[in-house]
Amino acid sequence: MIDLLQIVIEGSLVGLVYGLVAISFVVIYRAAKIINLAQGEVLVVGAFLLWTFTEGAAGLGWPLPIPVSLLLTAAGCMVFGAAVERSVFRPLIGQPAFTIFMAGVALLILLRGLVQLVWGAETRSIPVILPEGALQIGPFLVNTRLLIGAAFTLALTAALHLFFTRSRLGLRLAAVAEDHTTALSLGVSVRQAIATAWVLGTVVATAASVVLLSGSILSLEVAVIGFKALPVALLGGMESIRGAPLAGVIIGVLEALASAYLDPLTNGAASGLLPYVAMVAVLLIRPYGLFGWRRIERL
Amino acid sequence: MRPTGIWFESYAAEARVLETLRARLWLLALLAALVLLPAVAGPWLLGEFTNLFITLVAVYGLYVTVGMAGQINIAQSAFVGVGAFTAAKLSGMGVPIWATIPAGALAAGCISIVFALPAWRVKGFYLALTTLAAQVMFPIVILALPMSWLGGLVGMPVMPPTLFGLNLGTPTGLYFLGLFVAALATWTAFNLPRSRIGRAFRAVHDNDSAASVMGIQVTRIKIEAFFAGALYAGVAGAVLAYFLQFVTVSSFTLFTSVWYLGMLIVGGLHSPVGPILGVVFVTLLQEGLHKFANAMLQADGGLGGGTVFALSSVVLALCILIALIFEPRGLAHLWHTGMKAFRLWPFPRN
Incomplete structure (x- = not known):
């Protein structure tokens, strides 16, 4: 019983990290109506920026204090998000969903290639930013890094939810997500909305990379987290900020249970397959997810 | 618009893919050049051409699913992989090449139907996400299956193909095999838009609500589009297996x-x-x-x-x-x- 609860606790903490990445999908979808498949690569770019301003700067003889490097990373990924929006997605405003989706696919291999050209393919270590260790709560051990990440995810969810439902800019983004043409005719700037969405999305993805990689190894393979978070975003509902962490916990716990109880029977495949089986099941049973906007037609 | 001096006297003549004699002569010249190429080219160039033919077949599959029916498919490589592993497994069991290639195509087609089923509930890029699931699940499944089934991490060797006692395992043999399937794929892809199902694909692509009003069963046509595209992928995969002589999951990413x-x-x-x-x-x-x-x-x-x-x-x-x-x-x-x-x-x- 204690074992089971320990697995559930670990699964939900990891699930909240998935939820954080899923929020970065949702933020972009909610404002720009783009499912950006390259979100995992965006996260990797953020992580490499983080590496550049911590270990990379230290290697050049310019050791920076952690808060300064975090600020520089945040600034760097804002510039990066704005550059992606300006060069790839702004020229495509008003194009069919197929074109925009394919632009995301092209961005995926573009970013993967660029990262490899700029930083090289070797693995790197990210310094410890969030404290490592385990907290003893009763009979359970809780990883402090993931605990802080979980608290951050929940706080960010509340903040973004308020932003999207209460602030003027957030409501404008929601109007753009509903329909570009209608938003334009109401005087809402689609360009501004999409630029805001991209900057927010890259910042959230980079925050996720801090939680995920603090004190561990950074390689190009980290981008897989993007594909793991996609089922989470779909389950929570592509328009729902608050659905993402909840769906993250569901997927995380199921994955942890599968890896503990089913993997020994299936040669390690069950936990890997679970998010995608869940994704296909969600699309078949409840395509708008748990809290997404119900549309009669999804085009 | 056609230049002055080209006119048709029957419907059949107007419906032809190659409308003029000149176009047909150009095609004949191209075919003759491709057939005569092995006489002058070395094994490296033949290998390049074979690879190009195989890729062409896979891309024609995408043309049917994505271009004609408008359904995004980002798992074409996984479907090619299904064809390749099927052909490799069957060739290891001594099945001749004229059976392994259709078997590979059918296997890929059947797998694609499973991932096209959500077309019943969703459309647009939500459907693309199920193909993404197919692509990501493919290596996990192959690696988790026992080594003796599909080779696992190591991969599987492929027996060199023979047809009617002819050894097709040489660069020239593989080149003609590739040329044959590429020609077949091109012929079908050029003629598909003129057929009933091709027009149905096009209608679903343009506007699926309008298509359903016109009596097209939209879900069924979408599933058929995935099936048709995966058939091409399976053929490409089976020939690719013979071409590479060894299949591993790392080729199908x-x-x-x-x-x-x-x-x-x-x-x-x-x-x-x-x-x-x-x-x-x-x-x-x-x-x-x-x-x-x-x-x-x-x-x-x-x-x-x-x-x-x-x-x-x-x-x-x-x-x-x-x-x-x-x-x-x-x-x-x-x-x-x-x-x-x-x-x-x-x-x-x-």
Whole structure:
């Protein structure tokens, strides 16, 4: 019983990290109506920026204090998000969903290639930013890094939810997500909305990379987290900020249970397959997810 | 618009793919050149051409699913993989090549139906996400199955193909095998838009609500589009298995799928000429990059194989983005306008 609860606790903490990445999908979808498949690569770019301003700067003889490097990373990924929006997605405003989706696919291999050209393919270590260790709560051990990440995810969810439902800019983004043409005719700037969405999305993805990689190894393979978070975003509902962490916990716990109880029977495949089986099941049973906007037609 | 002097006396003549005698003669010349190529080319060039033919078949599959029916498929490489593993397994059991290739095609088609089923509830890029699931699940499943089934991490050797006592395992034999399937794929892809099901694909692509009003069973047509596209992928995979002589999961990645899609988009989605132009263009580009990288490698030795791969990814991604932003109809549109200008010369094109 204690074992089971320990697995559930670990699964939900990891699930909240998935939820954080899923929020970065949702933020972009909610404002720009783009499912950006390259979100995992965006996260990797953020992580490499983080590496550049911590270990990379230290290697050049310019050791920076952690808060300064975090600020520089945040600034760097804002510039990066704005550059992606300006060069790839702004020229495509008003194009069919197929074109925009394919632009995301092209961005995926573009970013993967660029990262490899700029930083090289070797693995790197990210310094410890969030404290490592385990907290003893009763009979359970809780990883402090993931605990802080979980608290951050929940706080960010509340903040973004308020932003999207209460602030003027957030409501404008929601109007753009509903329909570009209608938003334009109401005087809402689609360009501004999409630029805001991209900057927010890259910042959230980079925050996720801090939680995920603090004190561990950074390689190009980290981008897989993007594909793991996609089922989470779909389950929570592509328009729902608050659905993402909840769906993250569901997927995380199921994955942890599968890896503990089913993997020994299936040669390690069950936990890997679970998010995608869940994704296909969600699309078949409840395509708008748990809290997404119900549309009669999804085009 | 056709130039003056070309007219038709029957419906059948007007419905032909190759309308004029001149076009048919050009096709014959091209076929003759391709058939005579092994007499003059070395094994390296034959290998390149075989690879090009196999890629062309896979991209024609995407043309049917993505270009004609408008359903995004980012798992084409996984479907190619299903065909390749089926052919490899069957060839190990001693099944002859005329049975393994259709078996590979059918296996890929059946798997694709499973992932096309959500078409019943969702459309657009939500459907693309199920194909993404197929692509990501493919290596996990192959690696988790027992080694004795599909080779697991190591992979599976493929028996050299023989047909009626002829050894097809030589570069020339594989070249003719590739040429045959590529010609078959081209012939079917050019004729599909003229058939009932091809028109149904096109109707679903243009507007599926309108298509269902006109009596087309939209869900069924979407599933059939995935099935048809995966049939091509299965054939490509089976021939690829014989060509590579060894299949492993690392040959069938998401990146290969994106490459196939990239070739289709650069070539042009809406014309059967598009896949040919796209595959030839991207292959030439890739070979050019390899040549360039080799020259750089000899110059200072600072360029590794990973860099070449990264560089070619960047170049292909830029090609896709340029095509999407500036010429969404792809090279095929440039080809058609160029042909029109050539036919009407010296008169202006419009």
